[in-house]
Amino acid sequence: MKAAVYQGSQQLIVEDIPIPEPGPGEILVKVTYSAICGTDVHAFLYDIAPPGAVMGHEFSGSVVATGSAVDRWKIGDRVVGGGGKPPPGMEAPLRRQDQYNYRLEGFADDRKRGYAEYTLLTEWAPTAIPENVTDLQASLVEPCAVVVRAVRLSQMKLGDTVAVLGAGPIGLLCMQAAQAAGARKVIVSEPSEARRNVALSLGADAVVDPTNEDPVEAIISLTDGSGPHVVYECAAAKPTLQTAFDVVRKQGNVMLVALAWEEVPLLPVDWAGKEVIFNTTFGSEAYDWTIAMNLISQGKVNVDPLILDADIIDIEDIQQAFEALCQPSTQVQMVVKL
Numbered sequence: 018m019k020a021a022v023y024q025g026s027q028q029l030i031v032e033d034i035p036i037p038e039p040g041p042g043e044i045l046v047k048v049t050y051s052a053i054c055g056t057d058v059h060a061f062l063y064d065i066a067p068p069g070a071v072m073g074h075e076f077s078g079s080v081v082a083t084g085s086a087v088d089r090w091k092i093g094d095r096v097v098g099g100g101g102k103p104p105p106g107m108e109a110p111l112r113r114q115d116q117y118n119y120r121l122e123g124f125a126d127d128r129k130r131g132y133a134e135y136t137l138l139t140e141w142a143p144t145a146i147p148e149n150v151t152d153l154q155a156s157l158v159e160p161c162a163v164v165v166r167a168v169r170l171s172q173m174k175l176g177d178t179v180a181v182l183g184a185g186p187i188g189l190l191c192m193q194a195a196q197a198a199g200a201r202k203v204i205v206s207e208p209s210e211a212r213r214n215v216a217l218s219l220g221a222d223a224v225v226d227p228t229n230e231d232p233v234e235a236i237i238s239l240t241d242g243s244g245p246h247v248v249y250e251c252a253a254a255k256p257t258l259q260t261a262f263d264v265v266r267k268q269g270n271v272m273l274v275a276l277a278w279e280e281v282p283l284l285p286v287d288w289a290g291k292e293v294i295f296n297t298t299f300g301s302e303a304y305d306w307t308i309a310m311n312l313i314s315q316g317k318v319n320v321d322p323l324i325l326d327a328d329i330i331d332i333e334d335i336q337q338a339f340e341a342l343c344q345p346s347t348q349v350q351m352v353v354k355l
């Protein structure tokens with residue numbers, strides 16, 4: 018089977034490797050779509066994915082073989098590669114350790130995952146795809162679960178005004194999750210015009226171009242001078258965390274969703290007087306996936322405008338796609354078709 022194997026030094030090479038055999042309690046999934054996640058782009062850019070790894074954790078496909086002692090799935094079942102409830106002791110490292118350093122420990126994983134034609138999953142790991150959700154749509158359930166968790170942990174309340182900084186896939190999903198959770202007004206700040214337009218088409222109440230106007234002033238004036246109740250930082254650009262603190266209202270919530278891998282400048286005195294509440298979120302748990310799949314199935318989160326035909330690529334073009342995604346991009350989401 019074809020698999021994009023990480024070689025180290027920002028090199029992904031498509032190799033022909035054996036199709037794995039499912040062992041006891043495992044299923045073999047034929048992958049149909051595998052969305053390229055910013056996490057994988059970071060692992061590539063900062064060269065921290067172990068050589069030999071096949072990345073890709075945002076994928077959908079169908080069960081084509083089951084190992085012994087598998088009773089939860091049958092051949093033909095459509096699944097996404099996560100969202101199952103791990104048995105005790107099988108949780109991700111974050112959930113097991115008191116001190117977890119994602120940057121140093123997060124990629125010690127050379128599994129063969131979604132950038133391959135086939136992948137193995139433990140029986141408990143996947144989630145079933147409902148009939149009215151396509152495989153392509155389902156490939157975005159994982160990032161949707163991430164924003165579901167962000168909104169749930171942010172303590173956003175019915176009727177709150179919300180700002181979303183950054184309209185990449187996470188920002189565009191986050192604004193919709195906030196709306197589904199009852200936000201009254203959602204303002205999106207994003208430098209790319211193409212992405213701002215997608216935000217508007219998905220129901221953003223207002224968009225701000227931070228390259229053309231001061232995003233703090235613009236967002237505050239769009240919220241009757243008070244600032245939003247909740248700000249979701251979904252950009253991980255140099256100035257956006259400071260922007261989030263500056264723009265949020267007194268005793269408002271800042272939720273850090275994006276992961277900045279470089280130091281970001283902060284000037285606390287500018288916002289400490291507002292008693293800002295700062296929250297973080299990391300990844301997702303099983304229940305977040307259930308909610309995310311439901312939101313997509315019910316049409317409350319629309320993933321279609323995030324994936325244009327031109328952004329669906331062949332696995333042979335994956336190196337080029339990763340290189341492009343390391344640069345500032347106007348693209349929303351890229352998906353590998355397998």
Ligand SMILES: [Zn+2]
Nearest residue numbers: 054056075159
């Ligand atoms: Zn992801």
